[in-house]
Amino acid sequence: EAGVTQFPSHSVIEKGQTVTLRCDPISGHDNLYWYRRVMGKEIKFLLHFVKESKQDESGMPNNRFLAERTGGTYSTLKVQPAELEDSGVYFCASSPRWGGPTEAFFGQGTRLTVV
Amino acid sequence: LAKTTQPISMDSYEGQEVNITCSHNNIATNDYITWYQQFPSQGPRFIIQGYKTKVTNEVASLFIPADRKSSTLSLPRVSLSDTAVYYCLVGDPARLTGGGNKLTFGTGTQLKVEL
Numbered sequence: 001e002a003g004v005t006q007f008p009s010h011s012v013i014e015k016g017q018t019v020t021l022r023c024d025p026i027s028g029h030d031n032l033y034w035y036r037r038v039m040g041k042e043i044k045f046l047l048h049f050v051k052e053s054k055q056d057e058s059g060m061p062n063n064r065f066l067a068e069r070t071g072g073t074y075s076t077l078k079v080q081p082a083e084l085e086d087s088g089v090y091f092c093a094s095s096p097r098w099g100g101p102t103e104a105f106f107g108q109g110t111r112l113t114v115v
Numbered sequence: 116l117a118k119t120t121q122p123i124s125m126d127s128y129e130g131q132e133v134n135i136t137c138s139h140n141n142i143a144t145n146d147y148i149t150w151y152q153q154f155p156s157q158g159p160r161f162i163i164q165g166y167k168t169k170v171t172n173e174v175a176s177l178f179i180p181a182d183r184k185s186s187t188l189s190l191p192r193v194s195l196s197d198t199a200v201y202y203c204l205v206g207d208p209a210r211l212t213g214g215g216n217k218l219t220f221g222t223g224t225q226l227k228v229e230l
Contacts, residue, residue, distance in 0.1 A: 033217065033218075035218075042220050042221060043220040044220075045217035045218065048217060056217060091158045093158070093159075093218075103149070103161035104218060105161070106157075106158025106160065107158050108156070108157050108158055109156070109157070109158050
């Protein structure tokens with residue numbers, strides 16, 4: 001079974017440009033999360049989808065960040081316009097819908113560098 | 116979510132047993148304790164989860180005392196490939212993943228295994 005895949009693995013863009021990150025969760029996982037680590041700091045939550053609906057977007061830093069999950073499958077995270085402080089590693093994770101003790105499966109991350 | 120405290124770093128040698136302790140004094144009744152492992156350039160990976168006493172799987176053991184205010188991740192006979200950052204997370208699993216809520220990562224413990 002394929003794991004969580006993220007694309008691209010690395011992206012270098014200039015300040016002011018737009019970048020779109022993609023995440024393909026494990027098939028059948030309704031929960032999809034975005035996290036990021038910036039400037040060597042702790043991994044921070046950005047937002048959570050249940051299928052195509054945004055369940056919690058309290059971690060989104062500002063309105064330059066837009067996440068979508070049309071059709072409840074893959075998700076995209078767009079940064080427009082990118083700023084220097086957006087540099088970091090963006091992780092996507094997915095988990096099954098049902099409750100109880102379970103685990104979140106993470107992708108390898110997308111390293112974003114804004115210059 | 117309950118705040119966790121764990122050592123910033125630990126050093127060990129191949130073949131030794133490593134025990135990483137995490138303090139979570141404010142753990143709630145419904146909270147589980149979950150440990151993740153992260154290698155460089157990869158996303159976090161679930162290791163083990165428990166509620167009380169002892170849990171063991173093919174990778175590690177998790178010891179939780181009766182008061183549940185701390186927990187210890189035990190890695191038997193570590194190898195060089197166990198060099199990674201280990202995160203202790205505490206929360207209600209229905210909210211952590213399957214039920215759908217965010218994971219809160221701390222600084223983690225950087226384990227370095229040498230020959």
